[in-house]
Amino acid sequence: xxxxxxxxxxxxxxxxxxxxxxxxxxxxxxxxxxxxxxxxxxxxxxxxxxxxxxxxxxxxxxxxxxxxxxxxxxxxxxxxxxxxxxxxxxxxxxxxxxxxxxxxxxxxxxxxxxxxxxxxxxxxxxxxxxxxxxxxxxxxxxxxxxxxxxxxxxxxxxxxxxxxxxxxxxxxxxxxxxxxxxxxxxxxxxxxxxxxxxxxxxxxxxxxxxxxxxxxxxxxxxxxxxxxxxxxxxxxxxxxxxxxxxxxxxxxxxxxxxxxxxxxxxxxxxxxxxxxxxxxxxxxxxxxxxxxxxxxxxxxxxxxxxxxxxxxxxxxxxxxxxxxxxxxxxxxxxxxxxxxxxxxxxxxxxxxxxxxxxxxxxxxxxxxxxxxxxxxxxxxxxxxxxxxxxxxxxxxxxxxxxxxxxxxxxxxxxxxxxxxxxxxxxxxxxxxxxxxxxxxxxxxxxxxxxxxxxxxxxxxxxxxxxxxxxxxxxxxxxxxxxxxxxxxxxxxxxxxxxxxxxxxxxxxxxxxxxxxxxxxxxxxxxxxxxxxxxxxxxxxxxxxxxxxxxxxxxxxxxxxxxxxxxxxxxxxxxxxxxxxxxxxxxxxxxxxxxxxxxxx
Amino acid sequence: xxxxxxxxxxxxxxxxxxxxxxxxxxxxxxxxxxxxxxxxxxxxxxxxxxxxxxxxxxxxxxxxxxxxxxxxxxxxxxxxxxxxxxxxxxxxxxxxxxxxxxxxxxxxxxxxxxxxxxxxxxxxxxxxxxxxxxxxxxxxxxxxxxxxxxxxxxxxxxxxxxxxxxxxxxxxxxxxxxxxxxxxxxxxxxxxxxxxxxxxxxxxxxxxxxxxxxxxxxxxxxxxxxxxxxxxxxxxxxxxxxxxxxxxxxxxxxxxxxxxxxxxxxxxxxxxxxxxxxxxxxxxxxxxxxxxxxxxxxxxxxxxxxx
Numbered sequence: 001x002x003x004x005x006x007x008x009x010x011x012x013x014x015x016x017x018x019x020x021x022x023x024x025x026x027x028x029x030x031x032x033x034x035x036x037x038x039x040x041x042x043x044x045x046x047x048x049x050x051x052x053x054x055x056x057x058x059x060x061x062x063x064x065x066x067x068x069x070x071x072x073x074x075x076x077x078x079x080x081x082x083x084x085x086x087x088x089x090x091x092x093x094x095x096x097x098x099x100x101x102x103x104x105x106x107x108x109x110x111x112x113x114x115x116x117x118x119x120x121x122x123x124x125x126x127x128x129x130x131x132x133x134x135x136x137x138x139x140x141x142x143x144x145x146x147x148x149x150x151x152x153x154x155x156x157x158x159x160x161x162x163x164x165x166x167x168x169x170x171x172x173x174x175x176x177x178x179x180x181x182x183x184x185x186x187x188x189x190x191x192x193x194x195x196x197x198x199x200x201x202x203x204x205x206x207x208x209x210x211x212x213x214x215x216x217x218x219x220x221x222x223x224x225x226x227x228x229x230x231x232x233x234x235x236x237x238x239x240x241x242x243x244x245x246x247x248x249x250x251x252x253x254x255x256x257x258x259x260x261x262x263x264x265x266x267x268x269x270x271x272x273x274x275x276x277x278x279x280x281x282x283x284x285x286x287x288x289x290x291x292x293x294x295x296x297x298x299x300x301x302x303x304x305x306x307x308x309x310x311x312x313x314x315x316x317x318x319x320x321x322x323x324x325x326x327x328x329x330x331x332x333x334x335x336x337x338x339x340x341x342x343x344x345x346x347x348x349x350x351x352x353x354x355x356x357x358x359x360x361x362x363x364x365x366x367x368x369x370x371x372x373x374x375x376x377x378x379x380x381x382x383x384x385x386x387x388x389x390x391x392x393x394x395x396x397x398x399x400x401x402x403x404x405x406x407x408x409x410x411x412x413x414x415x416x417x418x419x420x421x422x423x424x425x426x427x428x429x430x431x432x433x434x435x436x437x438x439x440x441x442x443x444x445x446x447x448x449x450x451x452x453x454x455x456x457x458x459x460x461x462x463x464x465x466x467x468x469x470x471x472x473x474x475x476x477x478x479x480x481x482x483x484x485x486x487x488x489x490x491x492x493x494x495x496x497x498x499x500x501x502x503x504x505x506x507x508x509x510x511x512x513x514x515x516x517x518x519x520x521x522x523x524x525x526x527x528x529x530x531x532x533x534x535x536x537x538x539x540x541x542x543x544x545x546x547x548x549x550x551x552x553x554x555x556x557x558x559x560x561x562x563x564x565x566x567x568x569x570x571x572x573x574x575x576x577x578x579x580x581x582x583x584x585x586x587x588x589x590x591x592x593x594x595x596x597x598x599x600x
Numbered sequence: 601x602x603x604x605x606x607x608x609x610x611x612x613x614x615x616x617x618x619x620x621x622x623x624x625x626x627x628x629x630x631x632x633x634x635x636x637x638x639x640x641x642x643x644x645x646x647x648x649x650x651x652x653x654x655x656x657x658x659x660x661x662x663x664x665x666x667x668x669x670x671x672x673x674x675x676x677x678x679x680x681x682x683x684x685x686x687x688x689x690x691x692x693x694x695x696x697x698x699x700x701x702x703x704x705x706x707x708x709x710x711x712x713x714x715x716x717x718x719x720x721x722x723x724x725x726x727x728x729x730x731x732x733x734x735x736x737x738x739x740x741x742x743x744x745x746x747x748x749x750x751x752x753x754x755x756x757x758x759x760x761x762x763x764x765x766x767x768x769x770x771x772x773x774x775x776x777x778x779x780x781x782x783x784x785x786x787x788x789x790x791x792x793x794x795x796x797x798x799x800x801x802x803x804x805x806x807x808x809x810x811x812x813x814x815x816x817x818x819x820x821x822x823x824x825x826x827x828x829x830x831x832x833x834x835x836x837x838x839x840x841x842x843x844x845x846x847x848x849x850x851x852x853x854x855x856x857x858x859x860x861x862x863x864x865x866x867x868x869x870x871x872x873x874x875x876x877x878x879x880x881x882x883x884x885x886x887x888x889x890x891x892x893x894x895x896x897x898x899x900x901x902x903x904x905x906x907x
Contacts, residue, residue, distance in 0.1 A: 441634035442717040448637070448646040449710050456697030457651045462823045470821035474828060474843065481844045 006094045008087045010034070012043055013079040015149055016131050020081050027091065029098050032070075034080075045078065049098045057092050059124045068092055075154035075536075129169045130159060143510055152540045153518060157533075161517060180210050180338045184330070190240070201240055208351050211239075212358050214337045216273035221266045222355050230263070232351055242267030274333065497559050504551055505566060508544055512570055515541055519577050525584070538581050541574050623666040623755040624833035625747065627740040628657065628762060630682070632673045632713060633731035636765040641796045644819045649794075652822040653762060654702045660831055661685055661701065666755070669701075670743060673709060674736040674763070675716035676729060681739075682708035730768030733761075733801065737778040737789075744787055756834050758811070761791040767801045769860050772853035779805045790830055792816065800849040800860075807848045814843055856882060 005028045011020030012034045021043040023036035032052075034045035051072045058064040066088035071077045082088040134141045147153045159166065190199035212219040218239065226235050242264055245254050258265035436444070497505070519537045522530045548567045555563045630653065637646040661667050671683040683705045684690075694700045737759070744757045759782065782789055788811035791802035798815060806813035816825045829842055854861050854875035865874045867881040867888070880887050 436635075436638050438635070438717070438720060441638045442713060442720075444638045445632070445634040445646060445713050446710065448650070449706060449713065452647050452650055452698075453706050453710070457654055457702065458648070461651055461655050462821055466818060466821040467824040470816075470818055470824040471828070473817060474825070478841050478843055 005029075006091055008091055009083055010087075010091075011081040012036070012045055013081060014043075015145075016079065016127075016134070018079075020079075025080055025091070027094055027098065032095075047072065047078065049095075052095070052099060055092065055095050055099075056127075057088060058127065064124055064128070068095070070095065071154070074151055075148070075157075076151050077155060125170070126166070129166050133162075133165060133169055139507075139510060142507060143514060146511055147514060147540075150540075152515070152536050153533075157518060161514075179341050180213065181206075182335075182338050184334050201236070203236060205351070205354060209354050209358065210337075212355060214334055215271055216277075216362075217266060217269075217271040219355060219358060220273060221263075222351070223359060225263070226352070238263050239267055497555070497563065501551060501555055501559070501563065505563070508548060508551075509570060512541070512544060512573060515544075516573060516577055519581075523580070523584070534581065538578070541577060545571070545574055621835040622833045623664050624660070625668045625744075625755050625757040626660055626670070626760055627743060627757060628669065628671045628760045629733070629736045629740060630671055630673050630709075631731055631763045631765055632675050632709065632716070633729070633765045634713070634716075635676065635729050636731065636795070641766070642764055643794055643796075644822070648819075649822070650706070652826065654698070654705065656823055656826040656831070657683075657705070658699050658701055659827060663831065664833075670740075671705060672736045672739055672743075673712045674731045674733055674765075675712065676731055677719040678712070678716045679732050679736040679739055680712050680715070681743075682712055729765070730771065731763075731765040732771075733763065733765075733768075734771040734774035734778060737761075737775060737782075737805075741778055741781055741785070741787070744785065748785070757787055758834060759787060759789045760830055761789060761793075761802060761805070763791060763793055763799065763802060764795040766795060766797075767799050769853035770858040772801070772858065773855060775801050775805070776852075779808050782809045786810075788812075788834065790814075792826065792830065794819070794822070798849060800851055803845060803848045804850060807845065812842045813845045 005026060007024060007026045009022070010025040011022045012025070013020040021036045021038070023034050023043070026033045026035070029049070031046065031048045033047075034043070036043050047070075051074070052070050053073055054071045056069040056071075058067045066082045066085045068080045068082065068088050068091055069077055070080075080088075080091070082091065134144055144158060148155055148158050190201045192199045212222070222235060226232050230238075238261070242257075245257055245268065254268045258268045515537050519534060519541070522534050522537070525531050525534060548570055552560070552564055552567045636642055637649075642649075657669060657671065661669055667685070669683065669685040670681065673680055673682045683701065685701070690704055691700045695703055698706070740759050744759075747754050747757055779789065782805070787809065789802075789805040789809045790811040791799070791806050791813050793799050793802050793813070793815050803813050805811070812829055814825060814829055816822055818825075832840060851860050851862060852864075852873050853859060854864055855872045856874050856876075856878070859875055861873070861875050865877055866872070867874070867884065867886060869886040870881060870884040872881060872883040874882070878888065
């Protein structure tokens with residue numbers, strides 16, 4: 001690699017999505033040249049290393065093609081896709097040396113703040129996220145194209161404000177851990193070749209892990225005996241032999257075999273460790289009973305009134321009890337293990353490592369769990385709380401002093417005063433006057449009543465058309481309050497505009513927002529980089545300004561008002577930015593105006 | 601203050617056990633204020649009003665055999681029961697022109713008006729006076745309490761207020777007390793207000809207790825309004841869309857002068873409302889401001905001097 005140049009075949013891409021122009025990349029210490037294979041293509045590239053300030057590349061081993069991304073001073077980037085990773089590595093090393101040689105370390109030349117520097121070595125996963133986001137979000141893609149590819153913003157700046165989006169994307173990646181299979185391990189079927197009497201079991205690390213998780217006694221036996229007392233192959237042979245004996249459901253035979261072979265005995269007997277765990281769990285069950293009756297206590301509607309008729313149990317002999325395995329027990333335990341999930345996340349190669357890792361994780365679990373003592377205290381507290389039944393308690397005195405009216409007479413006296421006061425005031429002129437004296441009023445009321453008594457109720461009480469009118473009015477009112485209340489029934493202004501205008505306006509709006517965000521965040525200008533950035537942004541904004549004017553003019557008359565309102569807002573935002581820029585420039589020129597000869 | 605008269609009576613705050621879903625017990629408060637009915641504020645004459653209300657009451661009893669109806673008349677000076685559907689003294693048949701209910705009710709109503717007039721002092725200062733809504737609300741709630749404590753199975757009662765007279769601010773405290781007690785017993789108060797402007801009391805009552813407030817626009821169709829909105833039982837209301845009040849007038853009256861006020865002073869102990877600043881709460885006697893601590897320190901000083 002001592003030669004001063006590197007020549008490799010590469011494809012040159014202007015952006016990540018660009019398919020790339022194939023060509024030949026030639027790099028010397030001071031510049032790099034790309035000659036496209038197609039002589040008519042306009043993508044010839046001749047870049048001096050002085051303008052290159054950093055590089056990134058995709059990692060070998062990821063699914064991405066070998067890319068080398070060189071970013072230049074103006075914020076643009078050149079992406080080269082190589083045929084192989086080794087090619088890319090060669091070029092990358094060369095670029096690094098070239099950059100080092102040209103005397104400008106990537107960090108210093110750009111004058112960037114430290115925050116941006118680590119970004120230059122952007123990881124492949126980050127790159128993937130960005131590409132994915134761009135692919136999914138059309139608007140973002142358009143914005144990216146306009147700003148970054150157009151050279152107004154750099155990639156880093158563009159993505160700097162969107163870290164949240166990237167985070168969200170990355171968290172969307174499924175972090176699911178595959179769990180155990182729900183098929184029971186007793187279903188592991190061996191394969192037989194029809195010739196010999198041998199059966200062959202195929203054990204994968206997954207199966208072994210599941211066996212160890214479900215049968216802690218087997219796990220313990222493995223740890224103690226292999227490889228000291230027996231080989232792994234012997235171990236598994238004995239294990240499957242025991243499984244076979246169990247499958248015959250012959251407890252007596254199991255006892256006989258166990259008596260002969262001590263190792264087999266471990267597999268044949270019931271799992272001690274499991275039993276211990278089960279006993280511990282039983283201790284942790286809540287002894288309190290909730291006496292409140294609910295729908296579940298309604299036994300009268302169940303068939304048989306809730307009594308379950310039992311089949312008689314077979315008489316069993318106690319000495320064979322420990323060799324008997326019940327299906328229910330197996331299924332329950334299997335289900336418990338599967339639901340608990342797998343805790344190991346490592347490469348499962350060797351049985352020994354599996355066993356040890358499982359043992360370690362189990363020890364960690366036990367250490368974290370509640371100790372019995374704490375648990376008992378908790379139970380006692382809970383029990384004491386729950387046995388209080390309201391009706392059985394002695395009446396407590398009220399916890400607070402009751403509100404008492406100190407002197408009832410005060411209250412009623414105030415009422416009397418109020419009545420007297422009221423006699424003079426009548427609140428609201430809304431009350432209409434009753435022209436009649438009380439005698440007349442009562443008289444007229446009595447007349448009404450006697451009229452009804454004499455004539456009966458006026459028939460028909462209500463005319464059909466009035467009833468219909470009432471129905472309609474009520475329906476209208478009810479549906480209005482139900483569906484219409486609180487909703488703005490007006491369509492949004494934007495929807496009324498023709499589609500292209502709306503699209504253009506929205507796009508301009510988003511780009512203006514982005515530009516302004518970067519613009520305002522660059523102030524106060526503290527470095528030449530920021531100065532350059534601000535100038536770039538201002539140029540871009542000045543370009544957008546007349547485009548908005550054009551939109552305003554091109555819109556048909558009926559929408560002109562709405563559009564002009566929207567455009568005016570955008571103009572105002574831009575004007576504020578321009579004003580600030582001008583003021584700042586003046587200050588700078590005033591400050592630097594002291595220097596003679598126009599030094600800046 | 602919960603207290604049970606019999607061991608089987610439910611606590612007053614708990615809802616009753618219904619033996620069938622769609623039975624209702626309705627307590628109707630009928631406005632019989634002569635000053636309102638004879639004034640220009642009433643949109644229809646009392647006879648028309650009765651001719652709409654009586655068929656409605658009949659139809660309520662028609663909907664279910666077990667329905668119970670109680671009518672309380674709200675007069676100017678007096679309130680009384682004028683009909684109880686479960687009373688054994690009801691007549692069985694009508695008189696050909698009207699149903700039994702209507703005959704009984706009208707007869708009782710006549711007696712009621714006579715008595716109301718007798719109790720009045722005969723004053724009339726030209727303003728339409730309010731009727732005794734607080735009295736009839738309290739009577740209704742007492743009746744409902746009697747139902748609660750009877751121990752038998754009964755459907756959940758509700759109150760329907762057919763009212764037209766304007767609000768009397770002097771009744772504010774009593775009405776609010778009745779409303780809160782209805783809220784606690786979970787008794788909805790529905791109101792059909794046929795007066796000129798909205799009644800703040802009835803709007804608040806329906807809002808707080810979860811009832812329906814209606815101000816009918818077409819008086820000719822009053823019967824239709826009543827049967828559409830107020831005839832159904834409480835259980836079926838879960839499936840129906842009933843008119844919702846868009847706004848509620850929450851104005852209160854001050855406790856000292858009974859003026860309707862929007863802003864005032866409130867005692868932090870008993871939440872009584874006053875229109876102007878007082879040193880002491882008129883309801884609960886708690887002293888406002890610094891006076892308490894000064895009094896305490898004074899007594900301390902006196903004690904030390906003595907010792």
